[in-house]
């Protein structure tokens with residue numbers, strides 16, 4: 160059997176292979192609601208053979224959305240359509256996961272195809288943004304408001320309430336978005352967190368918000384369902400968050416019941432130089448797996464079956480998480496199975512097209 164198609168069980172959940180659809184914002188919601196776009200987008204990739212399909216960043220509060228068109232899970236009314244989607248995904252043999260997120264200072268922007276520009280709180284579809292410190296992402300942007308203690312408590316409560324809704328919606332994997340310069344990442348990084356209270360300063364203080372969110376989520380998330388955390392494992396910037404910080408954090412996350420670190424990078428330091436090349440972030444998944452003894456997911460410019468298979472075969476990561484290749488080809492896993500000489504079950508409706 161190919162390594163990519165070997166099953167894996169995390170807590171009580173079985174994944175038929177190691178291929179994961181990475182969270183990808185669709186900016187196609189009204190007031191956070193999923194709709195048929197999300198059903199078709201996520202559903203197609205389950206039909207295409209992925210083992211785990213993770214939704215785009217689902218905002219835990221309206222002010223935690225990147226744009227006014229983000230997916231959300233901040234209202235009970237959001238549950239029904241999400242439940243339809245998770246049911247479809249499961250009926251096609253994949254596990255449904257949700258990424259819970261708060262965009263912090265990167266909230267209140269326009270969609271990428273409308274420039275991805277910051278909207279002021281006085282603009283239509285704009286609102287006041289919050290972050291650990293009143294420091295804008297880039298010099299051209301307005302500074303966010305520093306979260307006070309009540310604001311931090313609300314963020315934690317929002318993540319917990321979103322988790323309760325995620326369970327009701329049928330998700331079996333939860334991923335906390337701690338990467339790409341959004342709120343949790345902003346707290347982790349000394350580049351964006353200049354607080355002088357117990358949420359800033361030392362490493363222990365900067366990781367406090369994430370640990371408090373995990374504690375609150377764990378109070379409601381079933382103990383036998385997997386929890387992932389996505390990290391920007393390096394910020395590619397001197398004096399900012401480093402891979403050593405990520406290894407140290409991953410050891411603590413493991414103790415707190417987190418099952419897997421989804422190893423991304425960057426997004427919190429404007430202008431950071433990222434050395435893009437195929438599989439450019441795999442080394443961070445490997446470093447965390449080996450040094451923190453926790454499961455990891457590798458992501459970033461993984462586009463080919465052999466490349467993905469070798470990541471698993473060589474023990475560099477436990478899951479291969481893919482984004483843009485899945486936009487090019489929702490059936491990547493079916494194609495990869497063919498290329499690797501692996502027999503997999505096709506949807507019966509598509510069997511006549513089998514290679």
Ligand SMILES: Cc1cc2nc3c(=O)[nH]c(=O)nc-3n(C[C@H](O)[C@H](O)[C@H](O)COP(=O)(O)O)c2cc1C
Pocket residue numbers: 181182183184185214215216258336338339389423458459460461480481482483484
């Ligand atoms: C359209 C699009 C939307 C994305 N939205 C999210 C998101 O909601 N959450 C997230 O953690 N990463 C997001 N990402 C990043 C991807 O999950 C992934 O980490 C990145 O694209 C690198 O993987 P790739 O080279 O396979 O595309 C997005 C990427 C794309 C292309």
